[in-house]
Amino acid sequence: MTTLPIEPLLSEIAATLKARQRLILGAPPGAGKTTRVPLALSGLIKGFEALPGKVVMLEPRRIAARMAAERMAATLGEKVGGRIGLSTRIDRRVSKDTVVEVITDGLFTRRLLADPELSGVSVVIFDEIHERGLNADLGLALALEVQEALREDLHILAMSATLDTASMASKLDAPVIESEGRQYPVETRYLGRNRDRIEDQMAAAITKAHRETDGSILAFLPGAGEIRRVAERLSLPTDTLIAPLFGALSPREQDQAVSPPAKGQRKVVLATDIAESALTIEGVSVVVDSGLARVPETDPNGQTRLVTLRAARANVNQRRGRAGRLGPGTCYRLWDEAETRGLVAAPRPEILAADLSGLVLTLAEWGESDPLGLNWLDVPPSGRLKSAQRLLKQLEALTPDGALTAKGKAMARLPLPPRLSALIVGTDEPGEKALAARIAALAGERGVGGNTEDLTARLAGFERENSPRAKALRRQAEQWGQGAAPKGKAATILARGWPDMIARKRPGTNATYVLASGRAGQVEETSPLAKSEWLSVVELVGAAKGARITLAAALSESDALAASPPETREEAEFDPAKGSFRARKVKAMGAIILSETPLPKPSGDSARKAFLAHLEAEGFAPTGLQDAIASFVARVSALRATHGEDWPSLSVQELQETVAEWLGPALGTGSFEMPLPARITDALKASLGWPLSQDVDRLAPATVALPVGRKARIDWLDERAPLIECKVQELYGAQAHIALAEGRLPVTVQMLSPGGKPVATTRDLPGFWRGGYTDMAKDMRGRYPKHDWPEDPANAKPHIGMTKKRLAQ
Template sequence: MDKLPIEPVIPALLNALASAGRAVLQAPPGAGKTTRVPLALLDAPWRAGGKIIVLEPRRLAARSAALRMATTLGEEVGETVGYRVRLDSRIGPKTIIEVMTEGLFLRRLQSDPSLDGVAGVLFDEFHERSVDGDLALAFCLESRAALRDDLRLLVMSATLDGEAVARHLDDAPIITSEGRAFPVEIRHLPRPDRLEPAMAAAIRQALNEVPEGDILAFLPGGAEIRRTADALVGLPPTIDLTPLHGDLPLAEQDRAIKPAPTGRRKVVLATSIAETSLTIEGVRVVIDSGLSRVARFDPNSSMGRLETVRVSLAAAEQRRGRAGRVAPGVCYRLWPEAETRALLPFHPPAILEADLTPLALELAVWSADSLPWLTPPPSGTLSAARELLNDLGALDEGRVTTHGKAMSELGAHPRLAHLMLTGAADGYGATACLLGALLSERDPLRGPMARDTDLGRRVDLLRGEETSPALDRGAAARIREQAKAFRRQLDLPAQDRERSDGELIGRLVALAYPDRIAQRRGPPGQFRLSGGRGASLPPEDPLAANEFLAVAAIDGQKQTARIFLAAPVSRAGLEADFPERLAERAFVEWDEREKIVQARRQIRLGALILSDKPLTNPGSTDVAAAVMAGIRRHGLALLPWNDTCETLRQRVAFARRYDSDQDWPDLGDEALLSTLEEWLAPHLDGISRATHFSRIDLFQALSSLMPWPLPARLDKIAPTHLSVPSGSRIPIDYSGEEPVLAVRLQEMFGLATTPSVAEGRVPVLLHLLSPARRPVQVTRDLAGFWRGAYAEVRKDLRGQYPKHYWPDNPLEAEATARTKKHMGKPTPQ
C-alpha cells in the first residue's frame, strides 16, 4: 500500500477529517484514492466503531472497489469490506467499509437521516455529478448540520473544481495528490464519417503499431460496441475481444476487467463506465471515439432522450490517463488535434438536464423546504416533476402521500413504482413487477426484432411463453431477477403466472405514463399523445393500426416523437382506469380548417378525444359567438367587403380627424374586431359558416355604429361626391391623407377656386385629367393653375386631343367633356 501515489497525503487527509470533519481530495486516476483512503480510515480515532460508507456512481465500480480493498486486506468480500448494489449484496456482521451506489444510499438516508452507526461518508468520483450524488451530498450536509455534527464527509475526484466544492462544504480543507502516471503519447486520427468501421480500423492499427499491452476503446453505447465487435471479425486468435458496459452480466464485466492470460492481448470495448473508478489491468493503449451518451430531459413535454455528445476535456483526459497506469502508453483520438480546444472543460451537472421526478419525490419524503445544493435544480423542471407526482397520487398539495412513501421505498422510478403498486393492489402484482423490471432495464431484444414496439411480446418472451434468438439472455436474466426483487419488496407470492394479455399490459403502462396515451390519427402509425404532441411508429409495426396505445419508451427529440415501446389499450379500459381525468365538454366553436361552426359534445382524456358527437340545437348566441371568434382569428377579410363599405370607413376616419367635436366611431380593423358583439352580432342570425357571410348586410352593420344625427353630419363633413361646372357629380377618394377629386380638366372650366369639404375647411387635392383620364396636373390651387401652368398643359393637350375644346381663357369657357362639335350640348358625366 505504501507504494500507491496517494500514500504521502494520507496523514494530511486524516488530520483534516479529524479537525474539520470534512475535506476535499483531488487525486488523478491511478493514485489509489478509491481503495487506499477508506482503508486508511479504519484506525481513525473518530471512527469509534462506526462504519465508513463509500459511494460509487455505478454498480460495477462499487463491486470492483470492494473486491480490491478486500484483496488488499487478504480477505473475502463481505468481511471487513463489503458492498451493496441493486440485486447484489455482500455484507457481513464484521463489515466496516460498505461500498454502495448512490441510489441505495438515498434509501438508507430516508429511513435513517441521522445515519446511526455511520462515522463517515466518502463520495468517490464526485466529478460525475449525478443527480443522486448531488442529492446525497445535500442530505448529508443537512443531516450533519441538524443531527450529526460528528459525521465526517469526504468528497473525492480526479477532475473536479475542488475550490468550489470546498467552499460549499463550509471551506473544507483541500488535499491534493500529485499522483503517478507514465507518459502517454497522443496520436490524432481523422474524424470518421462512420464510427464503428473507423474504430475497428484504429484498433487494428494500434495492434500493429503498439506491440505490447491491452487496448481500451471508448464508445458511446452498447449498440456501437456490438457493431464494432462485428467489424473486428478475423482478429488474430491471441486477441481476446471483451465488451464492457453496465447492461452486461457480472461475470462478463469481471472478464473485461481481469488481466489477459499470459501470451494473449485483450481489446476492451467500453462505454464511459471505464473512465473512472475501475482499474483494468494491463492497458497500454486507449482509443477514444470522443463521444459519450447522456440523458436529456424536456420538462415541457415530459420526455427524455439519450443523446450522443462530444466528451468534455476532463473526460478526454481521464480516458487518456487509462493508458499510463502501468507503463508508458499511447492514446489514439478519433478527431483532429485542433478540435480538442473546442471541448467543454466539464460536462454540466446531471441535475441541470435530467428527469427530476425521482429527486422531487425524495425531497417530498425528506420534507425539506430548502437544501444546501451545490447546483440547485432548475425550477421549471422541478415544477414539472411535482406536477407528475401529483398526477400519480404521490403528492397532495406538495406533501408526500402514503402512496408516495410506498413509491419511494420501492426504489424504482416513480412512474414504475406507481405502476407496480397499483397493479399489485388490483391483483396483478406479478405481471406489474415483471413489467416494471422490464421498463427499468434496457430492451432485452436485439437485432431487427428490437424494432417491434410490442411490450406484450417481450413479457411473453420473458415468461418463456415464446422463444426467440433475438432475446438477450443476460438482459432477460437481469429483468427476471429484478422482478423477483420487486415482488419481495411488495411481499407478493413467488409465483409469476398471471394474465399478461396486451390489454392488461397497456392498462398498466397507461398508469405509469398517463401523459403518453396515444390515439391514432390518420393513417396507421400516426398518433397523438394525451400530452398534446404527435408521435409515430413505422406503418408496418404490429401496433400501428391500433386505435389507442399506452407508450412506455419514446424519443422526444423531434417534433413528432418516435415510439419505441408500447402496448394496446382500449377506450373502455381508459374510461375505467382514468375516470378522474376524463373531461366532458360541450362546445360550439369555429373550425379554422373548415371555416364552419362546429357544435359537438366530447369526452376527452388530455388532448385525446374518446367520444365525439354532434350537439343538437346549439343556441344562436353561442353560434354567433363562435363565428365572431373565427373572424377574430382570421381577420376582417372574411367579411363581404365592397367599395361602399370601404368608402364609409374612409369617410368616417376623415371625419374623426377634421370634426373632432363629434363622437365619431372608430372603424379601424382593431376597433372593429374588439367590438364585433356591438355591431356585427345582430346581423349573424342564421350565419354558421364562411359561405354564409355573403348574406350579411355589412354596410348596414357598420352604419349601426353611427347614431342620429351622425349620418347626416357625415354627408356634410365628408360628402361622397362633389358637383363640378360641367354638371357631373364626381366621387371623392378619402383613402389617403387628404381627400382627392380626380376630374377631367375640361369639366372644371369656369371655376376659379379649389373645391373643399369639411364645410369648407379642407380643400380637395385636384387630380386634373386628360380626356383619356390620364393625370396632367395635381394641384391644391386651381386659380394658380389657370394663371400659370395651364398654358403649357393646353399646348400639349391640343396636340394630343385636337377634337376637344382648349380655350385661351378657361375661366370664361364653358365646362364640358365633349369634343368641339358637341360643345352646344354638354352632357354631365
C-alpha cells in the same frame, strides 16, 4: 499491497477528516483513492486507527460498487460480505463484521429516509463526485443537513477524479487535499470525422490502432448498441480478445473486460463512459475515443429520454489519460484537433437537466418543504422543480397544496423513479400489483428478458430467464408485488398509470407514433409493435424529433380511451414563418387528435398558450427574440461575476424551459399581441425581483453615453463583450476609460474610421491616447486629411463626423 500514488497522503487525509469533519480529495483515476482511503479510515490498513463506526462509500453505478468492494476484500484476502460489504438494488452482502460498506448512491437516500441519523455510521464517502449525478448531489445535500442538525460527529468525504475542486471546497466550506496520481505521456492522434456511421468509423479506427501500436486498447462508445455493432464489424487477429463493457452485462463478462489479458494475448475493450474513471482496466496503453456520450435529458413534462451528445472536454481528457496509466500511451480521437477547443468544458450536472420528481418526492418524505433551502453544489432550477411537483400531483403523490399523500409516502419507500413506483402503488388488485412490479423491475434494466422493444415479449422472457441478474430482479419484484402471481395486461396498467405515454400511430405513416404528451417516437417497421395502432410507451431514446421507442406494449383503442377519456377544447399553433396562428376545435387525448374543426382565429388565451408552447419546444431563435434574451443573460452573468451570487445564474436553456413563468404574466389578458424585444427584456427584468430589476440597467445597461453625448449600443454577445463601436472623434476628451458595474467591468471600445472601418480596439482609453493613437492618427491623416486628428485627443473636443473646416466655423 501494491503501492499506489494516494498512499503517502493517507495519514494526512485521515487526520484532516477527523479534525475538520468535511474534506474534499482530488485524485486522478488510478491513484488508488477508491480502494485505499476507505480501508485507512476503517483501520483496515496497518498503522491507521479506525473511527468509531462504519465507513459507507457511495458509488454512482452498480458495476463500480461491486468492483470496488471486491478489490478491497481481495486486498484483505477475504470475500465480499465480511469486513467489506456491498449493497445495491439487487445484491446485498453485509454482515455483523462489516466495517466498510459500498453502496449505490440511489440506495443511500432510501437509507437516510429510514434512518436520518445514520446510526452506526462514522464516515460517508462520496466517490466519483465529479460526475455530479443527481443521486449523489441529493445524498450530499441531505448528509450535510444531517451533519449540521443531528450528527456533528459525522464525517463527510467527497472524492473527485478531477483536480478542479476549488468551487466545491467553497460551497462545502471544506479543505482540499490533492494527489497528482501517476500519469505517463500520451501521444494524441486526430483522425477526423466523416459522414459514415459511427460504428464503421470506430471499427476502422480500432483496426488502425491495433496495427500501429502494441498493448491492449480501450475504445469509448456512447452505448451498448454501438458496442455490439462495432464488435460485429471488427475482424482482428485470433490472439486479440474483444470484450464489451457496460452496466447491463453479467459480472463475469464485466470482470473479463477489466482483467489483464492472458499471456500472449491482446485485448480490445469496447466501453461506455463507465470506463472513464470509476473502473481500473488492466493492461491498457491505447485509447480510441468516439468523442460521444449518451446522457438522460428530460423535457418540461417530466419525460426522460437518452440523447447522444459530444462529450465534454473534461471527459475526453479523462479518456485520454487512460492510455498513460502503465507507461507512455497513444490516444486516437475521431475528430479534428481544432474541435477540442469548442467542446464544453465539463458535463452539465444532472441536477440542472434531469427529471427532479424523485428528488422532490424524497425531500417531501424527508420533511423539507423548500428544496432551495438545502446546501446544494448547484441549486436545482425552479422550473424543473415546479415541473416535478406537477407530475407528482398528477401521480397523486402530492396534494394540490404540495403535501405528501399516503400514496406518495408509499412511493418514496420504493427504490424506483416516481413513475414506476406509482404503477405498483396505484393498484390494490394483487395480480396487477405483481405485474406492475415486474414492469418496474424490467424498465430500468438492459438485456434482461431479451432485447426486444415489445414489453409483453420481454416480460415472458423475464419469467423464463435463469441468469443471476434475472433471478435477483424477480426476487425484488416479488417483494414489491407482495408475493402475488402476475395478472392482467401490461399495456392497460401502463395506460392507466401513465396516460401521457399513450401513443397513437401518426396518420400516413407505418411506424411513427404521437404520444399524448406531445412527443413523437418511432419503432422499427419490422417490429411486431408496428402492427398496433395504439401503444403504451415505457422508454424513448434519442432527440425529440428523432426519438426511438425502445420499450412499449400494444394497446387496444378501447383500453386507451378508457384510461384517458378524450376532451374537447380549442387550441392554436404558432407559425413563426408567418408570425400568425392556426386555430381549431379538437377532440383529443392530450396531443393525440381524434377529430378537429378549423376556426377562423384563436382566442387570446389560446394564442398565448400556443406562443409560449412554441418557445418552450423550439426555442427563441425562430421568433427573432434570441438575441434580446441572450443579451440579458450575458448582462446578468457579468454582474454575477463582478458583484457575486446575489445575482442569479441564468442560461438561455433554463429561460426556455421556464418561459411560461417569466413571460406569461407579461403577455397580459384579452387579445394577444406579439411581444417585441423590449417587452421581453422588461419581463426578464421583472423576473429578477426587487431591487435587482432596478439595478441591472444601472450596472449593466444596454447603452452607454459617449463623451460626444450620444448613447452607443452595447454588444453583450460578442466574445469581447461588453463591446461598443464608435468613431474615434466621438471619444475625444475622454480622461478615463468607459466602464460598467461601478467601474469593475471595462468596456471594449472598437474605434471606427470616418468611413466606418475598424481601426483600433482598446480596454484602456488613456493608455491608447498615450500610445497606439499616435501611429493610428498618422495613418488616418493620410487617408482622411479633412478630418480632425489632434495631437492631444484626451483634451480635444468630441464631435460626430465633422471635418476640420466645419469645426473651424
